[in-house]
Amino acid sequence: MAFVLEVDDLRTRFTTETGQVTAVDGVSFKVRAGEIVGLVGESGCGKSVTAESLMRLQDPDTTEYSGSVSFKGQNLLEVSEAQMRKYRGGRISMVFQDPMSSLNPVFTIGNQLAETILAHEDVTKKQAMARALELLERTGIPEPAERLGQYPHQLSGGQRQRVVIAMALACNPELLIADEPTTALDVTTQEQILDLILKLREDYAAGTVFITHDLGVVAEVCDRVIVMYLGQVIEDTDVMTLFDKPAHPYTQGLMRSTPALDTDPEVDLPVIPGTVPTLNNVPAGCRFAQRCPFATDACRSAVPELREIAPDHRVRCIRAEEIAAMDGQDAGKETAQ
Numbered sequence: 001m002a003f004v005l006e007v008d009d010l011r012t013r014f015t016t017e018t019g020q021v022t023a024v025d026g027v028s029f030k031v032r033a034g035e036i037v038g039l040v041g042e043s044g045c046g047k048s049v050t051a052e053s054l055m056r057l058q059d060p061d062t063t064e065y066s067g068s069v070s071f072k073g074q075n076l077l078e079v080s081e082a083q084m085r086k087y088r089g090g091r092i093s094m095v096f097q098d099p100m101s102s103l104n105p106v107f108t109i110g111n112q113l114a115e116t117i118l119a120h121e122d123v124t125k126k127q128a129m130a131r132a133l134e135l136l137e138r139t140g141i142p143e144p145a146e147r148l149g150q151y152p153h154q155l156s157g158g159q160r161q162r163v164v165i166a167m168a169l170a171c172n173p174e175l176l177i178a179d180e181p182t183t184a185l186d187v188t189t190q191e192q193i194l195d196l197i198l199k200l201r202e203d204y205a206a207g208t209v210f211i212t213h214d215l216g217v218v219a220e221v222c223d224r225v226i227v228m229y230l231g232q233v234i235e236d237t238d239v240m241t242l243f244d245k246p247a248h249p250y251t252q253g254l255m256r257s258t259p260a261l262d263t264d265p266e267v268d269l270p271v272i273p274g275t276v277p278t279l280n281n282v283p284a285g286c287r288f289a290q291r292c293p294f295a296t297d298a299c300r301s302a303v304p305e306l307r308e309i310a311p312d313h314r315v316r317c318i319r320a321e322e323i324a325a326m327d328g329q330d331a332g333k334e335t336a337q
Contacts, residue, residue, distance in 0.1 A: 004175050004207035005031040005054070009067035012053045016062075021279035023049045025231040026067075028306075029224075031175065031207040036197075038222035038239070039211045040254070044276040046231040047211045048097075051177045054209070055088055056081075071175065090120040093168035094177040099160035102167070103152040109136075109163055110148030116170040135166035138203075139196060158189035165196065172204060179211045194221055215258045219243060227251050230276055230287045233306055237313040247315045247324035249292045286317070294323055 012024035024046050031037045039047040052058055054069050056076065069076045071092065076084065088094075096102045104112060113132035114125060123131070129148065136144035139162040152160055161181060168176060178197065182190040198221055201208060210222055218225055218239065225242045227235040227250065235248040246252045253272040263269070274291040277283055286304050289295040299318060306316045309324070317323065 002033060003030045004033050004072060005209070006070040007054070007068070008070070010050070010053060010069060011066045012049055012058070013064040013066075014058070014062055015064070018280060020064075023231055023279060024053055027228075027231075027233050028067075029226050029233065029236060031209060033174070033207050034201060034205040035223045036201060036208040036210050036221055037224045037226060038218045039209060039226050039228060040213065040215065040218055041228040042213060042254075042272075042276055044230075044278075045228040047213075047228055048179055049231075050228070051094065051179050051209060051211055054177060055092060055094060056084055057094075086120070089116055089168075089173075090171045091173055092175045092177070093171070093173040095161075095164050095168045095179065095181045097180045097183050099157065099164045100152060102164045103160060105152050108149055108151055109155070113148075113163070113167055113170060116167050120171045131170070132166075135170060136163070138169075138200075139163075139166045140192070141166075158185055158192065161185065161189075161193055162196070165193075165200070169200060169204065172206075174206055175209070176200075176204075176206045177209045177211075180213070181210075182212075182214075182217065190217075197221060215254060227254075230282065231279070232287065232316060233314075234288065234316040235314070236306070241310075241313055245310075245313075245324055247309055247313065247320040248288075248317050249294050249323055250288050252323070253291075294319055 007030070008028050010024055010027045011022060013020050013022050027050055029037065039050060041047055053065060056065070065077045067077070071087065076087065110129055110132050113135060114128035117123060117128040117131050118125065133144055133148060136147055141147055141159055141162045147155065147159070155163065165181070182193050185193065194217065212218060222239050224238050226233055227248065229250050235242070235246070235251050242251065246255060256270040257272060259269060272291055277287070283290055285300040285302055286292070286295065289299040292299065302318060304316045304318050306314050308314050309320045
């Protein structure tokens with residue numbers, strides 16, 4: 001199946017009061033039509049900045065991009081801002097973490113959905129409202145006709161998230177970017193949203209970039225997984241291989257710190273020591289070495305490359321094969337349960 005998105009050596013640099021920092025550093029990955037690719041990592045690892053960079057959503061006065069973001073053969077980093085606006089919301093859509101930040105509190109749900117449709121399609125206001133109703137019905141929101149005339153504050157968090165998803169799908173996008181769409185939702189609503197995303201993948205066959213820190217969600221919805229740390233891709237493989245044979249110590253740490261169904265509630269979960277360094281203080285050598293239980297002097301001095309250790313399995317670690325053999329299989333199986 002053809003690739004909808006091909007990201008090659010993407011770098012995003014911000015100019016700050018203390019100098020220039022690189023928030024996305026050489027990220028490369030691909031997304032096929034109908035495929036869900038997960039971006040995983042702790043807060044501060046560059047997942048959201050990567051997603052926003054795909055659509056060039058950062059302030060152009062303080063942001064510099066390099067590399068390539070090829071959407072169906074067109075490098076989005078080279079098109080004008082006017083051309084980019086035609087892609088956003090039309091052929092490429094994004095579901096943001098907080099649905100309230102995506103919805104205008106002074107306009108009704110119907111008006112906001114219709115506005116998106118009118119901006120990208122040659123239809124009348126009546127046709128746009130009919131399409132808005134159809135979208136709400138498709139997302140499974142209760143009493144969709146009534147919701148069209150309501151304001152965001154009149155809807156629950158789960159209902160608002162469904163509206164945001166409906167808005168993202170308004171123009172049948174070929175690429176959907178979902179930035180932690182289940183954050184702050186209760187477990188039942190989260191499951192409903194995940195089921196909805198899987199159903200919409202079948203209906204629209206759009207490629208999806210799914211950002212999350214929840215490995216349980218990754219196991220449920222993703223086909224491939226990109227693990228990020230401090231702006232870099234550190235592991236990239238299909239979801240079954242990741243859970244069966246995680247080869248980077250950071251990936252293994254994330255899995256061990258995720259509770260399984262049989263986890264003893266009286267026993268503390270393992271944690272990854274330390275925190276993600278700031279972009280102003282990127283360590284030399286391997287960026288994870290300061291927190292890695294397997295780190296050697298070579299890890300702290302050598303800059304590891306993202307390399308293939310098995311077919312379709314890339315890892316940024318000089319000891320990946322050794323570490324995978326020691327620990328990977330057990331770490332992955334515990335989380336997959």
